[in-house]
Amino acid sequence: MNDKIGSIAHDMPDEGKLCELSEFFRVFGDSTRIRILYALSKSELCVCDLAQLLGASQSAISHQLQILRTSRLVRYRREGKTVIYSLDDEHIFSMLNIGIEHLEE
Amino acid sequence: MNDKIGSIAHDMPDEGKLCELSEFFRVFGDSTRIRILYALSKSELCVCDLAQLLGASQSAISHQLQILRTSRLVRYRREGKTVIYSLDDEHIFSMLNIGIEHLEE
DNA sequence: TGCTTATATGAACATTCATTCATATATCGG
């Protein structure tokens, strides 16, 4: 059984990688951010649309968007006074769907 | 554009569902739990093996396993003095893999 | 230049959460 542990230990990604992985998942672990991501999976949206849609303050949304930007989960571009956000890649979409599938069992 | 918001609002799952979804993801958002899940994706393991493998205290592992049990991410059975844990379903595995793929870009 | 709207950001506060320590429960061997 020490062999078992040894071989698993050998196959494990290093702690840094698994830490990054948990940080990646943690970003999905907040309902405001999940709702932002879900909304963006339907359409690109500006900050004030998101705030209105989610019934949250502009500041709260902006703070959460910063986290999503830092994690590279969203893209953004400025158009005049507004800034328009969209999902960064399709992994995000499959991620949401796997979660939803899991809950629907 | 109010139409846009309206139709997205209409398509959004209710807040409760999206809250469950974020809670589900939050479970993956801790490096100790991720390492437990990763180890269990290789083989079923008892608590003391997990503790040794991860270099964590028995108590810390036990507390995290309780969270994983509550979220139905792991199964367990008693065998004599030891309790053996394993992954509960294959969604967990695809979940980990999507995360890993995402980081490897 | 001044005013308004849209967005970003820093500080403070309250809450959540992971770990540790101490202790309880459970199983086995003698």
Place this chain on the structure above:
DNA sequence: CCGATATATGAATGAATGTTCATATAAGCA
């Protein structure tokens, strides 16, 4: 029954985190 080993759990503590409030930046318009 008693001691040893494996696991679970409650309380306490310190760290991480989401929101709010106030304010800063940026763009458009008169």
